[in-house]
Amino acid sequence: MIPVWFIILMLISFTWLFYESDWMRIRLTVGRITKAIPKVRPSKIQPVFAVKNINAGYGDVVIVHDVSIYVNEGEIVAVVGPNGSGKSTLLKSILGFARLFQGKVVYCGEDITGIASDRAVSMGIGYVPQVNNVFPNLTISENLDMGAYHRKGRASIKAGIREIFEMFPELEVRKNALAGNLSGGERQMLAIARAMMAQPKVLLLDEPLASLSPKPVSVILSKLGKIKETGTAIIIVEQNVRKALSVSSRGYVLVEGTCAMEGEASSLFAEESSKQRFLGLEAKGIDTDLASRHN
Numbered sequence: 001m002i003p004v005w006f007i008i009l010m011l012i013s014f015t016w017l018f019y020e021s022d023w024m025r026i027r028l029t030v031g032r033i034t035k036a037i038p039k040v041r042p043s044k045i046q047p048v049f050a051v052k053n054i055n056a057g058y059g060d061v062v063i064v065h066d067v068s069i070y071v072n073e074g075e076i077v078a079v080v081g082p083n084g085s086g087k088s089t090l091l092k093s094i095l096g097f098a099r100l101f102q103g104k105v106v107y108c109g110e111d112i113t114g115i116a117s118d119r120a121v122s123m124g125i126g127y128v129p130q131v132n133n134v135f136p137n138l139t140i141s142e143n144l145d146m147g148a149y150h151r152k153g154r155a156s157i158k159a160g161i162r163e164i165f166e167m168f169p170e171l172e173v174r175k176n177a178l179a180g181n182l183s184g185g186e187r188q189m190l191a192i193a194r195a196m197m198a199q200p201k202v203l204l205l206d207e208p209l210a211s212l213s214p215k216p217v218s219v220i221l222s223k224l225g226k227i228k229e230t231g232t233a234i235i236i237v238e239q240n241v242r243k244a245l246s247v248s249s250r251g252y253v254l255v256e257g258t259c260a261m262e263g264e265a266s267s268l269f270a271e272e273s274s275k276q277r278f279l280g281l282e283a284k285g286i287d288t289d290l291a292s293r294h295n
């Protein structure tokens, strides 16, 4: 004779299982019923990295107002805007280099608001600042070693450097050169490569194309495409709107610290209604020649 309490317990358990589909899906992967479960996995649609309603600045001054951005695994998004619009401040506030007054930073579903920069790196958040992003007195190899400080064991670091040199053969050729003697393009490449040594899930790049001539710009952009293919998400902050959008799937336009526009990279500036603001950006010196950006 089955006790009544046991039947009630079973009924509650099955009802719970039915509604907790995530859990059910995990459990059923070991069973035959898996085929009947739709393969929509919440982890795939959850952004790898997001900032929500950020207010940030310095001292008591708020520079960035209520900005929200997100990036998915293997996606590049651009944050563009004129000089002084708060792009760097936004990135800095994520890592504690600028003051975060309000808002949330979420990484892989976890609230990491206010995280220390070294902890962020070890969790998989790579940050490449606009300037002073390499050690000029160290060689390329030594810079890469520094980027792997949290990796355990010489073998792991060596394997990391091998992978990086496959992606950046230009750096291998000059691996014993001092970073301070590199060209602007090589230096940016090294800064990105160094961040990649920490095996980030998301890369935050602050103006990697600034002051570069067209050739190194296209080299850097092709490297970003390769990094994206590995699954790493990239947020690229840039004044070079056309180039940044050419490799991005979506974009955000920051103007005077607020998000003036956001959308698909290919259609960001297409809407008739946005032309006024678009011209406003042009007046502030932003690159608006977008006609050929996806050519």
Ligand SMILES: Nc1ncnc2c1ncn2[C@@H]1O[C@H](COP(=O)(O)OP(=O)(O)O)[C@@H](O)[C@H]1O
Pocket (backbone or CB within 6 Å): 058, 063, 081, 082, 083, 084, 085, 086, 087, 088, 089, 090
């Ligand atoms: N360390 C700082 N202290 C105070 N104000 C700053 C600091 N850094 C930048 N600012 C100011 O914040 C504003 C936004 O700067 P920034 O985020 O660097 O813009 P962007 O990266 O879009 O060019 C500017 O007005 C700038 O003068």
Ligand SMILES: [Mg+2]
Pocket (backbone or CB within 6 Å): 087, 088, 089, 130, 206, 207
């Ligand atoms: Mg900046």
